Structure formats: C-alpha cells, structure tokens
Amino acid sequence: MISFEMPESIRKTAVLMETIADNMMRPVARYFDEHEHEIPWDYINFMHEAMKQMGVGSITPKEGKKKRKGPRLGFQRQAFMLEMLSWGDSGLFLCTPGGGLGSATVLAAGTPEQKERFLSCHTGDKPTFDAMALTEPHAGSAMPAEVRTTAVRDGDEWVLNGEKIFVTAGHKALVDSDGFVVIWATIDPAAGRAGVRPFVVEAGTPGCTVTKLEHKLGIRASDTVSIVLQDCRVPFENLMGSPEVKKKKTKGFKGAMATFDATRPLIAAMAVGVARAALESVKQMLEEHEIGIRYGLPRSRLTNIEREIIDMETMLRSTWLLTIKAMWLADERKPNTIEASMCKVRAGDLVVKVTQRAVEIMGPLGYSREYLLEKWFRDAKINDLYEGTGQINRLIVARRILDYSRHELS
Secondary structure, three states, X not given: OOOOOOOHHHHHHHHHHHHHHHHHHHHHHHHHHHOOOOOOHHHHHHHHHHHHHHOOOEOOOOOOOOOOOOOOOHHHHHHHHHHHHHHHHHHHHOOOOOEOHHHHHHHHXXXXXXXXXXXXXXXXXXXXOEEEEOOEOOEOOOHHHHOOOEEEEEOOEEEEEEEEEEEEOHHHHHOOOOOEEEEEEEOOHHHHHHHEEEEEEEOOOOOEEEEXXXXXXXXXXXXXXXXXXXXXXXXXXXXXXXXXXXXXXXXXXXXXXXXXXXXHHHHHHHHHHHHHHHXXXXXXXXXXXXXXXXXXXXXXXXXXXXXXHHHHHHHXXXXXXXXXXXXXXXXXXXXXXXXXXXXXXXXXXXXXHHHHHHHHHHOHHHHOOOOOHHHHHHHHHHHHOOOOOHHHHHHHHHHHHHOOOOOOOO
16 A cells, blocks of 8 residues: 655665755755856765665666565655755756666666666766657657657668757766667658667767757756767667567557656656755745744635745645655556656646745845755756656646547647
8 A cells, every 4th residue: 555654764765865965965056057067076976876885776776686575665765865856956966877767768668688788887886877869859749759860770780860959968878977878769760659769879889979068047967968870880689679660569669658657757756856945945034034834824814925835835745645656656567657647747837836936935035046046946947848748748648538549639
C-alpha cells in the first residue's frame, strides 16, 4: 500500500541532500547563474563521490538482481532527492553527474547487455554525464512523428546524419566527460513514428559535434546545446529496439516512450523543489517584517496575503502527493502514464504560479537580484516545457481518459 510519509530508509538520504543543498548549492547559486557555462566542478566532484558511496548512479534506478525484501523505493527515493536538490538550485542539480535522460532511455528500451555496457560508464573514478537528443530545428512537440535525423545501416554499423537542438547536458556528456548521448533517428522515414529508434552515441565518436551552447532564461548553470551528426558511425549494437520496422505493435518507439513515464514525475519533483524554495523564502521574509500566517482561523478572517500563502501551500502539497503516487506506481512496475503526465502538468503550473506570486508579494525585494526569488521565477518555466510541454501532457491525459487516439485528439 502506498504511504504518503517519507520512508525511513530514504530519510538519511534526504538529510544528506538537504545538507548539500543548503551548504553547497545555495551559497553559489547566484554565482553560477551569472557565470553561465562555467562548470561547477567542486559540486560535481563532491556529488560523484557522494553518489558512489550511496550506490546511486542514475536518476532512474537500476533493477536489482537480488530478491526484493519489502516495497520498492527506487523511484520514490529519486523523487525525494531531486526535490531537495532542486530546492537548493535546479541549475546546479542538472550538473549532478551520473545517469540522466540518456540512462533513463537505456533502462526503458535497452537490452540487459546494453544496460550493462552503457551504464557502467557512471561507475568509474571520474564523473560522467549522459543526455537524450530528440528535438530538431523544424519541429517542437510534434517531433516524434517528424524525426528527420536518419540512421542507415552499413554492414555492422549505423550511419547517422541530422541535427538536434536543446539537448540538456549535451556538452557535459560529449565534451566534458566520457559519457554518451541517446540520439533519436529514423531507420525508415516513410514509416513515421514506427521507424523512430534511439541510438547510443558515445563521447569521442567521429561525426558527432556539439555546435552551439544556448544562452537561457533560467537553469543557467546547466548547459543546453545543439548537436550535428555528419556521417556519424556507431556500432550496430548501439541501436535500442528492433532493426525491423513493423507499423503495428512495434516496440521501437513505444518502448522508448516509457522513458517519459519514469522521468516526467522526476521533473515534477524538481518543480516542487523550486516552488517550495520560493514559498519558504517568502514566508521567512514576511516573518522578518513581523507578518505571520495565522493558521486555523476562518478564511474570512485572514488577510489576502495569508489566504494566498495557504492556497499555495495547498497546491504544493497536493502536487507532491500526486508526484509520489506516480513514482510509487513506477516502483511497483504498474502503468503510470496518466499519473506521470498529470503530475508534470500540475507541477509545471504550480512552480510558475508560486514563483511569480512570490516576486509580486515581495515587490521590489522580489525583483531585486539581492535575493533569489527572481532567479527562481526564471528557473520555473522550464519545468513546464521540457519532458513534454504542459499542452502535450494535457493531450496525453485527455486521450487516455477519453480513449482517443492521437489522430482523433490532437
């Protein structure tokens, strides 16, 4: 049965994450926001050692070989960790070494041999990163059906050609470490979605080049890049999924899409962390001005600010509970597509509303760069965009509830 309390086995990890967030992230959050693309190596190296000691090597937990005792908590543990580290600073959190979206795709669509081969790079002595590259210049949220990056088989290799944009951590994965990026390409352009497959391209592979570092509104400590593939050759076994295209019941595209059912709740957890940081900061600043929140009084007797704070706290808690439910379902290996998209939508709305209102409530203090409120406001919006925009996730929820196909409801 799902529990809404923090499991005791996770509590020690959460305390450690809080210590790191409070002492290593908050003090340098402004610096790395103002020095975009400067790599926070002190944080990265510390987290690499800390995560090795905790046995954590990926944002998505590996399947254990030992017989399970008690409930699975891998995804829930990650949610608590991500929420706390994003409370510290979401941009710095995205610089955390180990498995990222690339690893999540390998876990969702890779064979046991591929998981062992590609994920082992995160267990070495040096910090490594990975990334996932799906978006292309000609299309946004409709991307999966319109992938133009091609993969052509040539003997025991695949030859990739195309361009990917807005790749989170792509520079760290391909340039700053011996990591990898998962490139989504089509092996049959005429087949549409059925022809799309993920390929692992490892750092140092000729023909795979990082061409641009984006300058962004928020999460400025994290790199976002464009990647060009020009006659990029990868081994045949770097393909995840079948090399054959079957327009019906294909697992190539759908299997990789399972990535998002695991990672969308993690993005929601990140959004909750940022929202909580802003809300707690506002309450602290109000208390410093001798403005407290009188809990327990009838709503009609509360001030407008008190009502707003309580409403935001309610939104925060309900969003977190929905996120934990999605993670619990993932831990139990139960379908969670609806819950994953629901919590992503809810958290994307929450973090934008809370951070915006926090700036407005504090007025000039909220707008000042002396405090982090304006930074959290800028960091907030990305949570509504990546891993599927709010609009796309609303479509997913509606299609599942109404039993419509993507052709019937788009």
